[in-house]
Amino acid sequence: MGYKNTQECIDDLEKHGKLIRVTEQVDAELEMAAIHLRVFENNGPAILFENIKGCKFKAVSNLYGDIERSKFIFRDTLDRIKTIIDLKGNPAEALKHPFKYAGILPVALAARPRKAGSNAAILQNQTSLSALPQIKCWPDDGGAFVTLPLVYSEDIDHPGVMHSNLGMYRIQISGNDYVQDKEVGLHYQLHRGIGVHQTKSNAKQQPLKVSVFVGGPPALTFGAVMPLPEGMSELSFAGALGNRSIRYVYQDGYCLAADADFVITGEVFPNETKPEGPFGDHLGYYSLKHNFPLMRVHKVYHRNNAIWPFTVVGRPPQEDTSFGALIHELTGKAIPTEINGLKDVHAVDACGVHPLLLAIGSERYTPYNNERKPQEILTIANHILGKGQLSLAKYLFIVAGEDNPQLTTHHVEDYFKHLLERVDFTRDLHFYTRTTIDTLDYSGTGINSGSKVVIAAAGNKLRELSTTLPELNLPDGFRNPKVVMPGILAIQARAYTDDSATETQIEQLNQQLSTNQHLNSFPLLIICDDSDFVSQNLNNFLWATFTRSNPSHDIHGIDSFTAHKHWGCRGSLIIDARIKPHHAPPLIKDPAIEKRVDKLGEKGKSLYGII
Numbered sequence: 344m345g346y347k348n349t350q351e352c353i354d355d356l357e358k359h360g361k362l363i364r365v366t367e368q369v370d371a372e373l374e375m376a377a378i379h380l381r382v383f384e385n386n387g388p389a390i391l392f393e394n395i396k397g398c399k400f401k402a403v404s405n406l407y408g409d410i411e412r413s414k415f416i417f418r419d420t421l422d423r424i425k426t427i428i429d430l431k432g433n434p435a436e437a438l439k440h441p442f443k444y445a446g447i448l449p450v451a452l453a454a455r456p457r458k459a460g461s462n463a464a465i466l467q468n469q470t471s472l473s474a475l476p477q478i479k480c481w482p483d484d485g486g487a488f489v490t491l492p493l494v495y496s497e498d499i500d501h502p503g504v505m506h507s508n509l510g511m512y513r514i515q516i517s518g519n520d521y522v523q524d525k526e527v528g529l530h531y532q533l534h535r536g537i538g539v540h541q542t543k544s545n546a547k548q549q550p551l552k553v554s555v556f557v558g559g560p561p562a563l564t565f566g567a568v569m570p571l572p573e574g575m576s577e578l579s580f581a582g583a584l585g586n587r588s589i590r591y592v593y594q595d596g597y598c599l600a601a602d603a604d605f606v607i608t609g610e611v612f613p614n615e616t617k618p619e620g621p622f623g624d625h626l627g628y629y630s631l632k633h634n635f636p637l638m639r640v641h642k643v644y645h646r647n648n649a650i651w652p653f654t655v656v657g658r659p660p661q662e663d664t665s666f667g668a669l670i671h672e673l674t675g676k677a678i679p680t681e682i683n684g685l686k687d688v689h690a691v692d693a694c695g696v697h698p699l700l701l702a703i704g705s706e707r708y709t710p711y712n713n714e715r716k717p718q719e720i721l722t723i724a725n726h727i728l729g730k731g732q733l734s735l736a737k738y739l740f741i742v743a744g745e746d747n748p749q750l751t752t753h754h755v756e757d758y759f760k761h762l763l764e765r766v767d768f769t770r771d772l773h774f775y776t777r778t779t780i781d782t783l784d785y786s787g788t789g790i791n792s793g794s795k796v797v798i799a800a801a802g803n804k805l806r807e808l809s810t811t812l813p814e815l816n817l818p819d820g821f822r823n824p825k826v827v828m829p830g831i832l833a834i835q836a837r838a839y840t841d842d843s844a845t846e847t848q849i850e851q852l853n854q855q856l857s858t859n860q861h862l863n864s865f866p867l868l869i870i871c872d873d874s875d876f877v878s879q880n881l882n883n884f885l886w887a888t889f890t891r892s893n894p895s896h897d898i899h900g901i902d903s904f905t906a907h908k909h910w911g912c913r914g915s916l917i918i919d920a921r922i923k924p925h926h927a928p929p930l931i932k933d934p935a936i937e938k939r940v941d942k943l944g945e946k947g948k949s950l951y952g953i954i
Contacts, residue, residue: 345419345453345587348464348602349558349650352416353391353403361412362389362403365949370396371487373936376480376655378950379404380932381940383655383662387953388412391650395476402476402651406561410668416561420586421673427583428673454583456504456576459590459601464646466594471524472516472643475605476651481623482933485632486518488622489607490653493556493567494529495598496540499547504591504598508536509577511567514555514607515619519632528619529553529611529636532782532791541611541636550610553638554597558604558652560585568666570674570731595641604649609638621927626695626890627658628927630783633790657930658886659692667692682730684723686744689752690733693885697781700736701752702727706743706801717743717771717799724797728775735781736795738889743801756828756881763808763830763866765800768900769911773797776895785927786893794895806830806863813861818851821870825878831867833874833884839921842896849899849917857902862915868901870919877920888920 346352356362363382369375369392382390383405389412392402407413414421477487492514498506512531515521521528531537537553544551556563562585566577582588590601597608616634624630654662667690684705691699704723706715720741727733727741742762744750750761773796780786780793787793808830815824815834823835839845856862869888871877877887892898897919900912944954 345585346416346560346562347587348560348646349403349604349652350648352406352561353389353650356389356406356412356416357391359415360388361415362391363387363949363953364391364393365943366393367943367949368394368396371398371476371478373479373482373933374939375402375404375476375478375653377932377936377940378943379653379655379662380657381937381944381954382950383408385954387950398476399474400476400645400649400651402478402653404653404655405662406652407565407654407665407669408662410665410672413565413665413669417565417584420584424584425673453586453588454579455588456578456582457588457590459592461592463590463592463599463601465599465601465603465606465644466592467647468645468649470643470645472527472607472640473524475516475643476653477517478651478653480655481629481657481930483621483629483928484518484623485515485618485620486521487516489514489516489555489557490655491557491564493559493563493600493603494531494537495554495556495600496537496551497598498540499544499549499551504578505576507576507578507598508540509556509563509567509581510536511564512537513622515622516607519618519620521617521637525640526617527555527607527609527638527640528617529638530619530622530630530782531636544611545613548613550612552597553609553611554599555607555609556600556603557606558650559600559602560587560589562587563589563600563603564652565666565669569670594644597641599644602646604646604651606644608641608644610641611636611638623657623930624695624783625656625659625661625663626698626783627886628785628890628929631785631927659695659882664692667696682723682726684719685727687752688727688733689755690736691755691885691889693755693882694889695783695886697732697735698737698784698786698889699885700727700733700739701755701758702739702741703744703750703752704741706745715743715802716767717741717801720799720801721773721797724773724799728795728797737780737784737786737793737894739795739797741797741799746801746803755885759831760808760829762798762800764804764806765802766798766866767800767805768866768916769904769913771799772898772911772916773799774895774910784890785925786891786897786923788893788896793893796894796898806866808866809864813859813865815859815861816855818848818855820848821852823874825874827869827878827884828881830865831869831884832865833869833871833877835872835874836870836921838872839919839923841924845919849919852917853901853903857914862901866915868915868917870917870921872921888918891920891922891926892918
């Protein structure tokens with residue numbers, strides 16, 4: 344639908360039974376987030392909070408809480424957007440020259456941003472940061488955050504909306520050492536679009552003007568998280584998706600989305616930072632306090648009857664999961680066209696997206712010695728790790744599609760079974776040490792620092808996998824082995840202390856298991872704090888294994904060796920997925936707040952029948 348603003352979307356969702364109103368007074372300190380999480384966990388509707396303690400504004404969450412609701416919101420344009428994105432080559436050209444492509448003319452006409460006049464809705468009112476909903480999501484968060492911010496910046500060398508960047512980078516609006524109403528923290532990585540703009544401004548010793556849009560047409564929110572091809576503006580994509588041109592207006596040198604509910608404007612000065620965080624993040628742990636860019640606030644605008652959209656992130660799945668699902672549906676066919684030989688790729692949401700990528704490639708190299716092995720898929724793996732947000736992957740598993748044309752990366756257990764049947768750990772492990780990883784991942788050696796591994800498999804089956812627990816003679820300190828899935832065992836160990844103790848423990852495990860023939864059908868062993876938890880379900884295995892391990896430090900193996908700087912093992916691969924002392928703490932709900940949410944589910948209350 345071509346919604347002009349948040350209110351039109353809310354009205355449409357409510358009309359179709361996809362939104363509820365919470366009329367009781369609720370607290371922005373933890374309670375609103377807890378309500379959101381509980382409704383989401385119960386597959387509930389979008390939530391309009393009408394009565395926020397100490398705040399005159401309403402708020403809405405869970406707008407995109409399931410993929411079907413997201414599809415409903417964009418139901419009029421999704422098919423045509425898929426057509427545009429599926430075009431090989433340059434989909435931006437389809438928007439520039441719509442007459443060449445039948446059926447997309449209406450979408451293309453909506454793609455060009457349009458300048459609004461002085462009566463733009465966003466210019467109707469001004470307020471302060473402290474008057475906004477001060478939503479704190481998790482008990483140890485450093486303050487209130489904007490969790491659906493649309494952060495807008497322009498290239499200082501090429502100003503204007505067509506060379507702008509719109510991204511979703513979290514914003515801290517209170518707490519820590521920020522001067523109230525005058526400073527906010529911006530959390531983003533310097534290789535992202537806004538980081539490129541800041542680097543250019545820094546080089547000229549000039550401040551970067553930044554506008555933070557909150558609310559407005561839902562397509563604008565989705566445009567901010569969409570991984571777009573080079574040359575396609577987020578504002579253009581949002582206009583096409585929303586079937587209505589994005590309106591904008593300039594005020595005091597800042598660009599404002601004319602139909603946004605709120606806009607915070609300010610400047611980021613060269614090399615000016617303050618501690619930001621902690622923040623309960625989408626890997627299921629807190630991202631800790633670190634120095635990040637500081638924005639000096641200029642003005643805060645809002646439209647009449649403005650509504651504050653927000654979300655809550657935490658251990659997946661969460662609302663951002665449906666963002667990812669819709670992105671995959673739109674771009675699933677397009678990404679392989681950008682990487683030759685790539686057939687399928689899946690950033691696994693259960694791990695928080697970036698820690699684990701599963702891929703299927705082509706293996707078309709001629710095996711002159713009749714040995715099929717990973718060759719072309721290793722080239723594809725390098726390409727994947729150099730591509731946009733895919734470059735943040737920590738574990739990349741890749742297999743040859745020719746070995747099973749029906750295999751898909753989205754059937755995760757089948758994928759692991761296929762790979763583990765074929766992988767040769769003496770040959771198929773490829774490490775990238777002392778490199779950059781996701782800022783939010785604390786499994787490495789420091790912020791942004793860690794390692795990666797590519798595990799590739801191609802060729803005939805080398806082994807049969809088992810689901811029957813084998814006989815194991817485990818050394819002291821290891822116990823309670825559990826079958827996770829075919830070919831994978833979880834073994835509980837003492838709490839991790841340090842690298843030295845771990846080396847001793849692994850050596851003892853090696854001595855005990857190196858001659859155990861039963862392990863031939865279990866090529867992957869997970870050392871963990873709680874094997875019952877890890878083996879309970881697929882999501883627990885994925886989350887614990889790939890968020891709590893740093894490949895270079897935490898991958899070990901039975902009968903391991905190093906030959907010409909290549910590390911491998913002749914027996915089972917071991918991943919140490921125990922919690923380490925340097926890891927960030929996991930997110931834990933506040934029991935007192937949960938009891939308050941329980942009461943809202945009682946008969947006569949707003950959440951009755953939903954939670």
